[in-house]
Amino acid sequence: MPVRPLHTGWTLRAIGAPEDAPVPASVPGCVHTDLLAAGRIPDPFLDDNEERLHWIGRTAWLYETTFDAPPAAADADRVQLxxxxxxxxxxxxLNDVELGRTANMHRGYRFDVRDLLRPTGNRLSVRFDSAYDYAEGVRDALGARPNAYPEPFQYIRKMACNFGWDWGPTVVTAGIWQPIGLHAWxxxxxxxxxxxxxxxxxxxxVEVHVTVQRAQGRPLTLTAAVGEHTATVEVPAGATGAVVAVEVPDVRLWWPRGHGGQHRYDLAVTLEGERWERRIGFRTVELxxxxxxxxxxxxxxxxxxPVFVRGVNWIPDDAFVTRVDRARYAERIGQAVAAGVNYLRVWGGGRYESDDFYDLADELxxxxxxxxxxxxxxxxxEDPIGSEVAAEARExxxxxxxxxxxxxxxxxxENIWGYHDWGWPEELAGRTWGLGYYLGVLPGVVAAADPTRPYWPGSPWSxxxxxxxxxxxxxTMHIWDVWNREDYRHYGTYRPRFVAEFGFQAPPAFATLRRAVSDxxxxxxSPGIAHHQKAGGGNEKLAxxxxxxxxxxxxxxxxxxxxQLNQARAIGFGVAHFRSLRxxxxxxxxWQLNDNWPVTSWSAIDGDGRRKPLWHALRRVYAERFATLQPRDGAPALVAVNDSAAPWLASFDVRRLSFGGDPRAKATLTVDVPxxxxxxxxxxADLVTPDDPAAELVVADTADAERALWLFAEDVDLAYPAPAADVAVAPAADGVAVRVTARTLLRDLTLxxxxxxxxxxxxxxLVTLLPGESATFAVTGPPALAALPPAAWSAAPVLRTANDLVR
Known part of the structure; x- marks a missing residue:
């Protein structure tokens, strides 16, 4: 029998608070979103409301509901919550009997309830005590340990970024955040x-290993099927484990995008009428x-x-993770794919992502x-953390x-790195810090449960x-000296084997800022902008x-x-350099794809789902076929990068031009890239030797990749012309088409x-146009856009160029 959900009729109230009248509760859900829906609190994401809502994480909460027992419960051997x-x-x-206590957000639980159920009027309650109180109690019992923020997140198995991060709000949640129900069997x-x-x-x-929970000791029949291929074994009387293997001839492989198809097969495992189903893919993976x-x-x-990883780091897409449904995952992962991304790293301060997240990744x-x-x-x-970690990891x-x-x-x-470089040994004074997990417990779990995948002890790790x-x-390495101390050109001094984190900040889209901040x-x-900048010294580092x-x-x-432009330039510069080293x-x-609220951060997609200029830069530098001009032996050279599965024979038209579009030198280069x-x-030499470094550029054009550019000086030292363009606007099916024709060089033209x-x-x-060139921008939006005059589209702050910033 499937699990019967118990998701209706819930109420929520604070325990011991002056205003403890219950409110309707959504399950799955959390306290913050229920209080928000009931009008009890302001939106924590707006202005500095977050600061006045920290009491929620310091409060105990009670969820309650009533239900009738399902008919199947009367005849079942076991009924479990x-x-x-x-x-x-x-x-x-349940019905005034304590079933159990839990202290791990990242695990599931089963409780036997058959003998406690009544035909009608069963009362179920779940009390959530303060995560702060629990974590601080563990800290006091085991001894304080260093971390990057003044919050006790490492003393409780809960999503760490609930306690705030340098891009996220402090919203310490509580609630029934995953499905809950009755299983009669x-x-x-x-x-x-x-x-x-x-x-x-x-x-x-497919070698299927099963663990069986029994209510009777008789022999059982276990079957596994992959499409039309089936295998069956008998599970002897009393046995609680079995293995059944299915072979699939002429198998179609699952490939990462750009390398082949994403073929998947239906796997069904049945035992005594219970059916477990998943979609699997056949592929090998190794490091x-x-x-x-x-x-x-x-x-x-x-x-x-070998796959060159064109990746982004993924954080929870909302500080309140139960608001992220399959459609939102599809939108966000779709945005990543549209930017050329082929790899998502699910960062360790968030959650083990949902099956929807992984199913969409499988599909794409x-x-x-x-x-x-x-x-x-x-x-x-030590316990209570150590045993929770082992159980959580296995599950x-x-x-x-x-x-x-x-x-x-x-x-x-970053924990092994932190131990080496952040002064931890002196502060720890011999106390445990996690190395036993990373080099012992976790690789042991992976080797025992899932030996088909590689395990790497940390990010970074050498x-x-x-x-x-x-x-x-x-x-693997992380590069953070650039954001914290160095100019972004410092990326060019690195020759890394694999960069698992590096990033540069910028504010979110203006509409996102304006919705969240009323300054x-x-x-x-200003106060709201400052509150929505969580990085220490963030605005100073932007400057x-x-x-x-x-x-x-x-x-x-x-x-x-x-x-925003500087963020796009910085990351584009770094990625282009690193890809040229293949x-x-x-x-x-x-670092990073997304945000979990409206904030100035390192993201390419902001907290309202809008794409920042960085996203558009990523789409260029993460293209499968990519051309870049890179310094080699003191002069720019053309580097053609081919991550596709087919050879690339490219013809490049390379020109040195004045900013006015006058030709200075040109060459045609044919490049054969396996x-x-x-x-x-x-x-x-004539292409890379300018007559006037402040007023010339090199462009490399080909039919198979976006234009590559080389400027001989930084923007502040360039003699940009005042930007001039003709703008025409025409209605389109889902918005308008804005055609911009350059009358001068337009560097990084952006609408x-x-x-x-x-x-x-x-x-x-971020489109660079030479004098006389045109580009058409497809703008999606409401019909009212078509009624706006061209002048609305042709000046700041709607139309911007790098030229604007250098006067």
Whole structure:
């Protein structure tokens, strides 16, 4: 019998609070969203409301409902209350009998309730005690340990970023955050199903390991089917485990996007009428870390083919994760795919992502690396944390292992690095800090439960304990000195094997800011803008990042445009450099794809789902076929990068031009780029030797990739012309088409239609036009856009160029 949901009739109230009248509760859900729906609190995402709502995380809460027993319960051998996720410190009571207590958001629980059920009027309650009280109690019992923020998140198995981060609000949630219901069953049930999916030549094999919970001891029949291929075994009387294997001849492989199709098969496992179903994919995955002359590579191979990781880091898409449904996952992952992304790293301060997330990644061919949930802190290894970690890891590995998109488990985010470089040993004074998890418990769980996937102890990690964990020459690394201290051109000094984190900040879209912040006037340091900047010294670093590139902005609109443009430039510069190093470097994972509320951050897509200019920069530098002009031996050279599965024979028209469009030199270059390769071609001397470095550029055009540019100086030192263009607007089926014809050089031409209507968006940004060239921008939005005159589209703050910022 399937689980019967118990999702209706719930109420919620505070325990011991002056105003403790109950409100309707949504299940799954959380306290904050229920209080918001009931009008009890203001929106925590607006202005500084968050600051006045911290009491919610310090309060105990009670969920209650009543229900009638399902008819099947009367005849079942067992009836269990199934709680798939409780956030976090919960006491579960049925008909005044305590069923159990929990303290882990990342696990599910079952409670036997058959003998407690009444035919009608059953009362179920779940009390949630303060996560703060619990965590601070564990801290006091086990001893304080260092972390990156003044919050006790490492002392409780709960989503760490609920306690705030340098991009997120402090909203310490509580609630029944996953489905809850009754499961009535007889004889036996499938307690655990672990399909080990492998490929040998053209034959796929699924070895299904099951754990059986019994109510009767008689023999059982276990069947596994992959399409029309079936295998059956008998589970002997009293046995609680079994293995059944199915072979699939002439199997069609699952490939990451760009390398082949995403073929999947239906797997069904049945036991005594209970049926477990998932979609699986046949593929192999391995990490190549064989030492070479340059150090230790980090190359992901799928079906034997090396894949350059064009990745982004993923955080929970909402601070209140129960608001993220399948449609929202589809939108966000679709945005990633449209930007050329082929890899999502699920960051260790969030959650083990949902099956919807992974199913969409399977469908779209997006590779996923899942961090175990440890981030930026020293974690105690003693109980009550240690045993919870082991149980949580096993449950989540088993839950996610059917997904072919999952290609890597990673032990933690920055904790091994933190121990080495952030002064932890002195503060720890010999106390445990998590290394036993990363080098012992977690690899042990993966090896025992899911040996088909690689495990990597941390991000970053260099492969051996005797190496610094963030050594560029070995394994994976994070680059944060650029954002914190250095000019973004410093990316060009690195020769990494794999960059798993690097990022640069910018504010969200103007419409997103304006919805969240009511400051009048808006300034970079006005109270609401400052509250929605969570990074220490964030605005100062934004200003420092502009130095040497643009003059200090004089208005808010110029600050907003300059910082967004600089973010796009910085990350574009870094990715282009790292991709040009292939095969020395085999992956970049940009921090970060998304936000969990409206905020100034490192994201490419802001908290309202709007694409920042960075997204458009990523689409260019993450294209499968990509051309870039890179410094080689003191002069720019053409680098053509081919991540596709087919060879690329490209003809490049390379020109040195004045800003007025006058030709200075030109050449036609033919470049033959094999699949999975980068080819560097030096340019003739006359192309790279300017007559006037402040007023010339090199462009490289080809039919198969976007234009590559080389400027001989930074913007602040360039003699940009005052931008001039002709703008024409025509109605389109879902908005308007805006055609811009350049009368001067227009560098990084960008339209911001959300300045005209918050519902409007544009298909592309950051387009550089030479005099006489045109570009058409497809603007999607309400019909009223078509009634706006061309003048509304032709000036700041709607139409912007880099020229605007240098006067």
């Amino acid at each position: 199934v709680a798939e996720g409780l956030d976090t410190v919960a006491t579960v009571v 007889s004889v036996a049930r499938l307690a655990e199903v672990r399909p080990l999916v492998t490929v040998d030549g053209t034959t796929g094999r 190549d870390t064989t030492p070479d002359a340059d150090g230790t590579p980090f190359t992901l191979r799928v079906n034997g083919t 061919g997006v590779l996923v690396g899942q961090d175990f949930l440890f981030a930026c802190a020293a974690y105690p290894e 989540q590995v088993v839950r996610l292992m059917p997904h072919p998109s999952l290609v890597m488990w990673v032990g933690n985010n 492969g051996r304990e005797d190496l610094h964990p963030n050594d560029p020459a070995h394994g 009048e006037p808006l300034t970079p340091s 420092r990042g502009l130095e040497g590139h643009f003059p200090p902005p004089e208005t808010f609109d110029d600050w907003h445009w300059a910082t 095969p020395l470097c085999m992956g970049t994972i940009v 699949p999975g390769a980068a080819v560097t071609v030096p340019l003739p 911001f239609p959300d300045r005209l209507d918050p519902a409007a968006s544009v298909d592309r940004q």
